[in-house]
Amino acid sequence: MTDQSNADIIITKVDEAPELASASLLPIVSSFAAAAGVSISTRDISLAGRILAAFPEYLSEAQRISDDLAILGDLVKTPEANVVKLPNISASVPQLVAAIQELQSQGYAVPDFPEAPVSDAEKAARAKYDAIKGSAVNPVLREGNSDRRAAKAVKAYAQANPHRMGDWSADSKTRVASMSGGDFRTNEASVTLAKAAVAKIVLKAADGSEHVLKDSVSYPAGTVVDATYMDVAALQDFLTAEIDRTKAEGVLFSLHLKATMMKVSDPIIFGHGVRAYLAPVFAAFGDKMATMGVNPNSGLGDLLERVKSDAQIMAAIDACMAARPPLYMVDSDRGITNLHVPSDVIIDASLPALIRAGGKGWGPDGKEHDAVCVIPDDSYAPVYDETIKFFKENGKLNPATAGTVQNIGLMAQKAEEYGSHPTTFEIAQAGVVQMILDDGTVLHEHAVKAGDIWRSASTRKAPIEDWVNLAIDRQRSEGCRAIFWLDETRAHDAELIAYVKPILAAKGVAHLFEIMAPREATRASFETITEGKTCIAITGNVLRDYLTDLFPILELATSAKMLSIVKLMQGGGLFETGAGGSAPKHVQQLQAENHLRWDSLGEFCALGESFKFLADTKGNEKARVLGNAIDAATQGVLDHDRSPGRKAGEPDNRDSHYWFARYWAEAMAAQSDDAELAAHFAPIAKALAEKEAAILAELHAARGQAVDTGGYYHNDPAKTAAIMRPSATMNAIIG
Template sequence: MSPILFPSSRSPAMRPWKTDVRTCVASMSDGDFYGSEKSHIMSKAGNVKITMHCADGTTKVLKESLALQEGEVIDASSFINIGSVWPNLLSSLKKKSKTASTKATMMKVSDPIIFGHCVKVYFKDVFAKHADLFAELKVNVNNGLGDVYSKIKGHPKQAEVEADLMATYNTRPKLAMVDSNAGITNLHVPSDVIIDASMPNVDDKLEEVKCIIPDRCYATMYGAIIDDCRRNGQFDWKTTGHVSNVGLMAQKAEEYGSHDKTFEIPTKGTVVVTDDAGNTIFSHSVEAGDIWRMCQTKDAPIKDWVKLAVNRARASGSKAVFWLDPARFGFVGLDISFATPVEAMKDACLRARAGHDTITVTGNMLSIVPLLAGGVLLETGAGGSAPKHVEQFLKEGHLRWDSLGEYLATAIGFQELGERTNNPKSTLLGDTLMNAVGKWLENNKSPGRKGKQIDNRGSNFYVALYWAQELAAKDASWEPLAKALADNEAQIMKDLIDCQGPPCDVGGYFKLDEAKEI
């Protein structure tokens, strides 16, 4: 496949990489989820039980019964008490500009525990000095440093605690910032940082970073792409190949570490999973403070996931790579490649630089997800920067959220529907929207960073304008809409800019007040 050439104005310039850049990834070498994973396929339908066998001879049932189907996969792993590991992961940071903590956005049980240990280690002197006070205030460090600020507010010792926290920054390594203008660091709230979000430092300027990702399930592939850029320089977006994704979404989907089969271990012992007959399926030796988790995935969605990956590879002519360790999962008889995440990332980088497209087939990084009743779900990316964008919108009515992912997913959705149902109208909508998004990129109509610039609403207008124009070129019935949008472009954009400035109150974050959001 030849490299794909794009107009020079199609994408904003990307900053060059230097061979001596110090950005790196730090992770554990053992004791993490990756190193302790065990899997089992149910040969027949049945129930499993999860029990904690304590070192003192007592037992505690963690999960009395979990009903499983024939062919269903259960997968369990443990993570050592990371409180003793964080000092090593934080070491050498004085030679780096700053640190980025662990991903703690999606895994609502396990990741906040890991995150909380980092907060306590980084601010160890403050937590030692004010241990009794924090216990009295019921500070939950798993909610981040922000919980300290929230619980101490109005207390006689508020000023003292806040001064001690601020003094820590003078003696400890620099932290990545979520909002440098407001002094919100990486450690304030676990859900503010997602693993692939960029984090500007003071004055919104990017710096070299030591990305601390304790679990090797994630760390190795991010280290691979950083090493690739250090070795080969920045990607040339004019010729680079595309890397798309087909993700597995289980029925009653469970994100590892977010469900009722994740436990923080209270004492030394062994966690044992048994079947109906009392036979041990697998077990893990654990210590106090360890995290143990188990996940389940039904057989039908796994088969459908493989089917979609093969169909996408056949339709696109691109290489498909399953991000599975061949030594751990085995070959399932399909003429497709298997590679560990780190090797798959290296291969994707190599192919992209040569202008070749690659389909990554992964277990939990979603992009195209098969629906068992037919069709696909197109996931457009997680909102690692969403909290800061929402804060800016509430403050000055400027929403800089970039909906490029949503535009592309909508276009592909129409194209997929058209192909599956043999509907030329759907195909036309998809093809013309894809062309419209290209024009949108060429004309740089993405949201600006500051108020009184084009924001998400203006970007949406230009997608609608370009889409209508592309449709009108194929079907005259769209001409009136295209003309009306073009004739009123100046006034519409003026209205969308003029409305910015005053603060906005939408009555909530996840659940809005309908009366206020209108």
């Protein structure tokens, strides 16, 4: 493996389970690639790496690292880009603080996270940390739109080996609750700019003062610019009513947000959820808890840690929770509730899991119960609401016969809400927020109160046009039903429809596409796949994120095995390894039992596409042979059930990598397109087969024992390599 920036393929260094798996898989990939003259390098976009890159002035020369995210951000805007991106942490504040503390304990003198910055140094540090938290990576790298679908081998395996699905009953009490007014959906306004403009966002307060919230926001011509706000008084009333209603229904209370991606708005909304659930405690002890550093936005776990020494507050909390509806649990064995940490319950993973389980969630008693799923903003809540209604009416999905939903997602150039972080504000005082263009035009205007959450998002013309054309190409390839998930009654979607329809008409393909609001599109898609057919969901950025977990988790049992291709707008390629998250529980299990259940199948799929893309762009036909052989190896892993098991004692990630390497080598040795490569890999394949018993014995020698990776967010490479590459026999064969 090389560290040169001009390598043929760059594989990202990330966090948690995918990074542990990389310690085993990357040496295999680098060795096999070298035989075809393909160079592999890595770039560090992990949370710890991003922190270290942001504060070189606090570090010794030996500790400093390059800003690899910025380097990759430039690369993806070029035709030469060929990047395999593994899942990385989209950090909440508690995760960010934990990573900072771990780095400090390792001798990296990065500054503390300033909760309430006062000095210039604290304000500067906070600004840097704010740029790191949340989804700092994806908007930078995704300079193209998304093509996500189940690889054929993966889908065929799921149908032949259907996973367990929970049973749905028509009388299930599980439901979705969202606001009927005062939310982002209701208050949204949207305009398409006829010409390029620069805007400023101003709060004109009721007391006559004027505050510039953001200046010099530039938009090219044709940009769709949205603005909206959440009425926090309406939010509080909604949460209070839903807590009471949930109590009366006798089911679990759960709050589902995306605090990692919507890193300004959703932690605030989460905090209101914590405050509403513990309303009597905040009424009695709010001021005192504030002096103890309590911030409800950080979650119930942080709150309990700060007040645990105050018996009076703890008694009030116990009494309040006893009177409230039981909480949906993230980990009932450890007492981790839905409200403990804002990043613990991520809507696109938490709700599909609950739906797959028949609408059941784990309660504090360690048993499964129906649940109320609170999604305050109504923009995308109808997707989950309609899904639950569909299964109540029709029963669970049958993975053995279900078709598949592919996705074409609009996400390039920080499209839509996921690009709104720099223009989202918690309003300090009542007044009017205006978005004013450089020619004096007031583009958007909202009357707001103190505490309201105002935001603006934008979507540029070129990504929209690229998205529509990508959808046309995919529909042409599949010849199946294709639906634009757009609601003509929603301000933003109406502007997109004004782009979509003329392009479809000009290409003569309007009759091949449907346009439906998300609720209707959800039902239509489930009806289609229930018939065993393929459907393409053509969606915006948030729905891309939600649906590429929802449908794969129901179809395949996981979203980590999705084929995820980002066709970069300048001609490069970004190959993502599914949408499986970073799996913190997998890390905990490895450290406790030396068993890593992370499945690298998504990495296998992405690598195959990356090698074939390299062949197309650089004319390296040996790379194509490698890519085709990866497809065969992936099929072999599936056909022979070589994926990791969940429990210690079963084969794990390292076993699957041995089999992947063996099947890859065997496919290379057997292929007839390149005799030189076949000759190179024949002895490798032979050795891996002949030494199977020895290799597997070495891989399993220390299983069941606790291991030390030298860190959680910033592990020790030598310790991790020793854990993840324990077979000297295999290491010698691979080289």
